[in-house]
Amino acid sequence: MxxxxxxxxxxxxxxxxxxxxxxxxxxxxxxxxxxxxxxxxxxxxxxxxxxxxxxxxxxxxxxxxxxxxxxxxxxxxxxxxEDFKGTPNFEIAVIKAEWNGEFARLGHRDVLGSILSLGVDREYIGDIIATKDCARILVDKKMCDYFTLNLTQIGGTSVQTVVDELENISAKEERTKEIKATVASLRADSIAAAGFGMSRSKATTEIAAEKIKLNWQTVKNASQSIKEGDVLSMRGRGRLEVAEVRGQTKKGRVGVLLKRFF
The missing domain is CATH 3.30.1370.160 (Ribosomal Protein S8; Chain: A, domain 1)
Structure with missing residues (x-):
């Protein structure tokens, strides 16, 4: 071992x-x-x-x-x-933070930032689902009391925090868009440019700023190779799956089918 x-x-x-x-x-x-x-x-x-x-x-x-x-x-x-015969209990709870949506516009980044400012480790926090006037935060169950007592403000806005039910969380519905494109090569900058709708030079700049990830790891080089099934994500732009590599065109470019998630 x-x-x-x-x-x-x-x-x-x-x-x-x-x-x-x-x-x-x-x-x-x-x-x-x-x-x-x-x-x-x-x-x-x-x-x-x-x-x-x-x-x-x-x-x-x-x-x-x-x-x-x-x-x-x-x-x-x-x-x-492998000898364990029981069923694991994942010990997950939901914290609901509510605010007046008429006076404050809060999003995922605001909620996460406020939680981390309390000194809470990221491993205790799951997904954060923010809407106009509330956010539901998936957390380790043992952190419920801490959050209800200490999460009283998000982004300077007062919030009411209560324990909610898992049943009130709906399965994530993502908008998708298929993009058919041809690229000069299967490089990270080329695929990012085609999928996120930007110039290749802009994609290179975003990669240098470490804003683009490949399979959830930061892309270190614009020339990094991409293959079918890979996932690129970009801060503020969602993520992009290389659904299919379709081979070369007559002009020597590579045809790809990309699926973008918003």
């Missing part, structure tokens, strides 16, 4: 996922030794993918994910030893 652990850590060494890899592989090792089931905090999609790699590499483990509702982006993982 030590060899598998070291191999996983070497694989992620030097990437922005290095710290998460060490934490998750040690967490999984503890589960194997205890032969029980343990919950992680809320994980990003990249960390969820990493969790699957770790479970497969170490063996003796099953892993399930849940974020409180169907389609949740941030989810908790239940690492369970």
């Amino acid at each position: 030590q060899d598998a652990r070291d191999k996983i850590i070497r694989y992620y060494k030097g990437t922005e996922g290095e710290a998460s890899a060490v934490k998750l592989v040690d967490f999984a090792t503890q589960v194997i030794k205890s032969r029980k089931c343990k919950l992680t905090g809320f994980l990003s999609p990249f960390e969820q993918e990493m969790t699957g790699v770790i479970a497969n590499s170490l063996g003796e483990l099953n892993v399930d994910f849940y974020g409180g509702y169907r389609g949740a982006e941030r989810q908790r993982a239940a690492f369970c030893h």
